[in-house]
Amino acid sequence: MSIHQSLKLKNTLARKRSVLTRWERILKLQEEERWEEGDSVMGLPKVRTVFKVRSRKAAEDKEDEAANGDEAATTEES
Numbered sequence: 001m002s003i004h005q006s007l008k009l010k011n012t013l014a015r016k017r018s019v020l021t022r023w024e025r026i027l028k029l030q031e032e033e034r035w036e037e038g039d040s041v042m043g044l045p046k047v048r049t050v051f052k053v054r055s056r057k058a059a060e061d062k063e064d065e066a067a068n069g070d071e072a073a074t075t076e077e078s
Contacts, residue, residue, distance in 0.1 A: 018049055 020028065025047045029035035034045065 016050060020047060020049060 022041060022044065025044050026035055026041065028047045029044065
């Protein structure tokens with residue numbers, strides 16, 4: 001039995017996945033040099049997924065701190 005159209009989510013593929021496929025895990029392990037060609041694909045070690053992006057407020061606060069630091073550096077040089 002299928003799900004009614006009104007119950008389907010429109011952006012199901014747009015959000016971040018919390019689980020990587022086996023192939024994605026192997027690629028990530030190769031980047032970290034933890035897996036080599038010929039190793040077993042069964043029982044792969046855990047691989048961290050992409051972390052959440054910092055909130056907009058935290059990013060703005062960091063930019064403000066950087067701007068204040070730049071201003072302080074220019075006044076000290078004068």
